[in-house]
Amino acid sequence: MISQIFHQLGLTPPLVVRADLPFEPCVRIGDIVYISGQIPERGKEITAIGKVGDGVSLDEARKAAELCAANVLFWLDRELQGDLDRIVRVAKLTVYVNAAAGFSQISQVGNGASELFLRILGSRGEHARSALGMAGLPLGVAVEVDAIVHVR
Template structure:
């Protein structure tokens, strides 16, 4: 039987190793049967994989990869919130993908597809979700993409 972690690694991603920052908010919190995951940036270990604006220093392809990393980090925090029991996931309800782009850029949906396709590939039907892909004038640490999520669990 293939687990979500197997599918995750088959996609070529190492399981994230993220240390919670000392910030005045939680990376994820569960309220009843809903997990809210805070905005995730394309960080891998102690490094930021991509910086800059999409349409300038960052190509659409790299922005899609950044969105995939953000989605992987969402799953990392979700797994931690569920004590590793991802069988408790009922459905990813919604993700929002924020894109740090140059003025005039309009291919936000294409960038957001990086996160959406990753979740579908790893979680299958449980990864189907609603989504918004929104252009921003800037993001923390000058990353090109940030994503957050709302996930229903049992």
């Protein structure tokens, strides 16, 4: 289970409460799993709100991206019934950064998410990635991450 892996690595395991929204957090079609955009939330607490580069530091944004990635893994773990060995490879991450005008370190924010996947999944966590600066994100969060994952 994901919580055991996180504890072994000295990390806080993700805790996500399903929001009452008109879409699924995770959808599997054949051997592909699509994970909806995850925000930096732990339980009912959102940990990073605001513009990166204006109120939210690069380090805070990287940690927020890592938490978003942990939440992606939370839903993936649920979809795979606790068996992350069924992950063939993380195919694609998209990292959305609520960026202040002129903030250009968007890729470095995305590294927070990418590095967590590599740490947890090793070579199966290597992925293609887009990191995009946005004018705003839901609830004013600093970062959001979604993923496409090949599973068996």
